[in-house]
Amino acid sequence: MSDPTPPSSSRGELERRIAGDLRELSSESDWVARSFADQNDLSPNEFRALLFVMIAETAEVRMTAGDLRRQMGLSGAAITYLVERMTETGHLRREVDPSDRRKVILRYADHGMEVARGFFTSLADHTHTSMAHVPDEDLEAAHRVFGALVDGMRAFRAEMPADIGVDTVSRG
Numbered sequence: 001m002s003d004p005t006p007p008s009s010s011r012g013e014l015e016r017r018i019a020g021d022l023r024e025l026s027s028e029s030d031w032v033a034r035s036f037a038d039q040n041d042l043s044p045n046e047f048r049a050l051l052f053v054m055i056a057e058t059a060e061v062r063m064t065a066g067d068l069r070r071q072m073g074l075s076g077a078a079i080t081y082l083v084e085r086m087t088e089t090g091h092l093r094r095e096v097d098p099s100d101r102r103k104v105i106l107r108y109a110d111h112g113m114e115v116a117r118g119f120f121t122s123l124a125d126h127t128h129t130s131m132a133h134v135p136d137e138d139l140e141a142a143h144r145v146f147g148a149l150v151d152g153m154r155a156f157r158a159e160m161p162a163d164i165g166v167d168t169v170s171r172g
Helices: 009-039 044-058 065-072 076-088 110-131 136-159
Strands: 092-096 104-108
Touching: 009 044, 009 110, 009 136, 044 065, 044 076, 044 092, 044 104, 044 110, 065 076, 065 104, 076 092, 104 110
Parallel strands: none
Antiparallel strands: 092 104
């Protein structure tokens, strides 16, 4: 979706600064993800799976192993292995879908939530402290900006060939 009016120089500069902030946030987020995964004996794909399940649960969307496979671009065998391992280690649990008993929904297990809380509570505290001085109106605007950034990234992802990132080898 393109805007018919070209961005003003100050608008363009603001968008460049936000793009730079997003890259820095992505870099810091990657570091946090790797630290959590290392401390909890998770592969990068297992961490990504936990993140996708958390996003689905937060949005109150039921995520199946097939949904997770499509989100992650992995083969069916790789998702089966990943879900088995994460169930065995107590990070995920399977739950029968009450509206369709043939489907199995992936959810965070109690152990997985406990481990995540133990690690991310400090990050939440630091984030809360760092935003304490920001007015609510600015936080509402930031939420809209983040939503727009996610929409842009999803649109970009949708343009990619369907087989980008598809793992044809079973690995966790």
